[in-house]
Amino acid sequence: MNSPIELQPDETFILNVGPQHPATHGVLRVKMEMNGEYIVEAETVIGYIHRMHEKMGEIKTYPQFLMNLSRMDYLGALGYSHGHVLLVEKASGIEVPERAEYIRAIMVELNRIASHLFWFGAFVMDLGGFSPLMYALQDREHILDMLERVTGSRLTYCYFRFGGLYNDIDDEFISSARRFIPRMRKSLKKYHRLVTGNIIFRKRLEGIAPLSQEMCRKYGASSAVARGSGINFDVRKNEPYSVYPEFNFDVPVFHECDSLARYNVRMEEMEQSLRIIEQGLDKLPEGPIMPAKKPKLIKPPAGDYYQAVETARGSFGIRLVSDGDKTPYRLKLRSPTYSNMHLFDEACRGMMIMDALAFMGSLDLVIPEIDR
């Protein structure tokens, strides 16, 4: 649908989508130059919720920075914390007890399902179907209740500590998690019947915004954006960390490259996360949750360290440049949505605005994660 006609300067108009807009999921502004309903050029303007977490990383000590991690991607906060504590433990050489690692993996997977449920509800709402949001949020409430019992927070968790966790899980958590898994599987079937099979929904997404593998590579896309284009990349399998090698799960990869493929990837991921939680609960060892000896003051040796984890939105990376002091010399947070969002400008040329907004929904954006 690229217009082959030369457009005169007064034939296009500029439409500002955001920063206050129901569809942009946060404060994001997209300046679109439109020709009728078609987008000629788009420019994403970010920075409306930039809080400079990286500077805070240089000023705060390592334990003080733990709470910052959940404020970025608030929907998938545990994945971020996981990356941070793994990095500092790797740099300082702190051993983590096995029980703590298993509990961390279970919590992260529960958080991933909660994040995907919210994405699912908001995405279908963007397309005009208002009801699945309510059903998805109801399922999410089960997860948040479970997590709140153990961690104390519903959304912005500060649960992981260097070396382990601060609070152990109890039998009540294990039994409610075991009850949750079949319930969630029934809900997923319901969502597939209600939404995935719906012809209006499929027509909205099939063939929209095809992203080639080359484009994903040039921009560094990860998670459903890459896996929906046929790239088999999941940090849990490509670069295993923590106890993920112990689990038996698949990575969903679809090859159609369009928005429907990205949707299918995330729906399948929820099922795979349920498998991981099941296996985690079965294999959960007894033991302590914090190491016997832990350094009083965390001071990683001078050098350069990097850790990548798979969060709900993609490959999150932290780089630590330490000079042996109690605060980092430089802490760089590589947010996956930053790279995913960058694709939007180039990919949405020539699309209609309805399709562009459906595409934005399929990218699963959380703006505070882009802006940090």
Next chain:
Amino acid sequence: MILEKTKLALQNLFPALETKEALTEDTSKEQDKKTQKEPRQNGLLQRDYSVHGYHLDAQVAADQLIEAITILDEAKYFIESITGVDWIKEDQLEVIYDFSRYDFDLCRVVIRTRVDRKKPIVPSITGIYAGANWHERETHDFFGIKFTGHPHLIPLLLPEDADFHPLLKDFKA
């Protein structure tokens, strides 16, 4: 293994260095000890993945940057991020480029380049990796590094009229 191929390809950028020394993790540890006293010199190091989290670490001069990145592009790496570090004691700014791979042949490569703190000018790699656009704008926002050849080097995260660079070590709010 892609690790060996990339290592050989990148080593060609440093013909002057002694290649009789085998490039192992021990040389990296020696290099680290040396770096504590004086700024690191251009060269290629191989790192211990279980400690540092990446495999290859190449420090290049600013004019060799495009060549090094082209090697990685042809080997099908994807750009992970670009960032900067302010080495105020050595009066240098460092730009760090992270690359990784999509396939199971894991190899993380870090390309660094150091420039003078008073006049930080680095060529832009947006011609090779289009995704470098936002990363370079952010680095420019935080450190003031100018990327020549960048199509649109205006502040990304900071306000459009910002003329300060927050992550510099001598930045006073």
Next chain:
Amino acid sequence: MKLTLLNVVVAVVVAIGFAALNAAYLVWAERRGAARIQRRPGPNINGPFGLLQPPLDGIKLMAKQLTIPGGADKVLFIAAPVLAMFPAIMSFVTIPFSDTIVAKNMNVGILMIFAFASMGGMSLVFAGWSSRNKYAMMSSVRAVSQSVAYEIPMLITTITVVMIAGSMDLTEIVHQQSGSILNWNIFPLFGNSHNILMPMSFLIFFTCTLAETNRAPFDLGEAESELVAGFHTEYGSMGFGLFFMGEYANIVIGSCMTTILFLGGWNAPLPFLGFIPGVFWFLLKLYMLIATFIWIRWTFPRTTIYGLLNLSWKILIPLSLFNLLFTAGLIKVF
């Protein structure tokens, strides 16, 4: 029945009152229905079952400040909501609720109703254009193209029914469907039509009603997540209230037309149930159709604009034209 001026005035006032009451309480029904589908209670605080909610909402809307954006065309801006409400309410004058309950029966009843419906389409243009807002303009462009596209299959299907009935008088059309449920126009073979394709006509007409009234899945004009609020972005307070009520009045008119043309109007489904007055059957069918409207809205996502237009121009219009010719042929032959 001698028609004095007083009779006519009372009848018209009652018709308008019915329309306004429906429009107001349909909001309540929609909110409760939507809530039930989404597994939450819905309005249940103001009055029993939340029944006082619409009047209180009305009072709130009237108390708000009526803002007109600077640079907006004042005349069109204020005319648009009035134009949205007025034709819908006036169409009620000709709708027969039963044999004897009709404000003013006209022998070109259908023509009048469709004339008023086309007038309603103008309000979309006035609203979008005069708001001086890009979102509103874009949405009114979409809404107009949708309106035009779906009027055509609607009219063609109506002509099919008119051909079968032989008259444009609404009361006459319903009389032709009296008897049992099998005489209703929707059912083939047994009804007057002897026409197998009538259920398809019913579906086409129903879809067109959904599209004409800007209801999901065809609500691109008000697509909330894309264009903020579409053509009524700049309207607050009573302007918004009038648009809202106008939309619901349109829904009632559309459902009335569907009932009269296809579902037998006020006829009981089985002859021995004829002792229950016709009004009851009419209202029962009417509200069942409205409940279906609400059900559909909260289940399906929105179509794209080209999907919508393709559906009309490439599918509905050829099908309804084919049905028209088929019916004409059948009438000639039998």
